Amino acid sequence: MFPGATADPSASRYTVVGAPLDVSTSFRPGARFGPERVRRFAGTFEDYDRATDQTFSSLGVADHGDVHAWNDAEEYISYLASVCREIVRDDAIPLTIGGEHTVSVASIRALTPDVVVVCDAHLDLRDEYDGDPWSHSTVTRHALRGADEAVILGARSGSETEWTRADAADVTVVEPEAVADWTPPEGFEGRDVYLSVDIDAADPAYAPGTGTPEPYGLSSRELRDVVRAVAPHASGFDVVEVNDRDDGQAATLAAKLLRDFVFAHADATADAATDGARDE
Known part of the structure; x- marks a missing residue:
């Protein structure tokens, strides 16, 4: 169980789902070990968050456990999407822990957002990779089959074809050096937003335990700031591509980012409820 995820799943506000594809x-x-490692390395954190004056265990987080993965990615994503739809039908926000980045497609299908914000070292706009249309390198392309727009933060790698695709009007790329100054645009207001964090968006100095590390990336604080800024607009979140090839740096960062999402989202929701009550 994710530490602090003590709520009854039938009455939760947020539900953690492990997706070890x-x-x-x-x-x-090694991404199959990601969900277990993220939960394990989250065990060192204090329950209390000073930035929002909240405790994680009081925010209605449940843990669904892992959805066992098998070798047919397309079939697995379809099944995982049905699990996420059940969570959404119960009025909870899915928090998916990967697993390879392909698992993001399941939550995106369940939520059908208008905008997908992706923190990623790679564009992931390929139609296929090595003949596989469900490769982790295709996830943003799949996302755009449902969403109207993708915002890719921290990208610094892609094929020539992918960079050409990224020039289209429905894709915005914010390269690493510009992420610190990026804030969610006013256009996010009133739209459904989904946030996906591929841990390789971070520089390998911060998160070496990932499948395809890429230098010149984001700092852990820059990722934290993005998660906190986007969370109030978001209806779902995932953190993916953590593996077992380090001493826990990537898993620790992933776990902290998941908690930051919950704290920031819950804080914004509470503020909105208070403002609504004042208006009545």
């Missing part, structure tokens, strides 16, 4: 990793496998 690991079939298309193109360099260093």
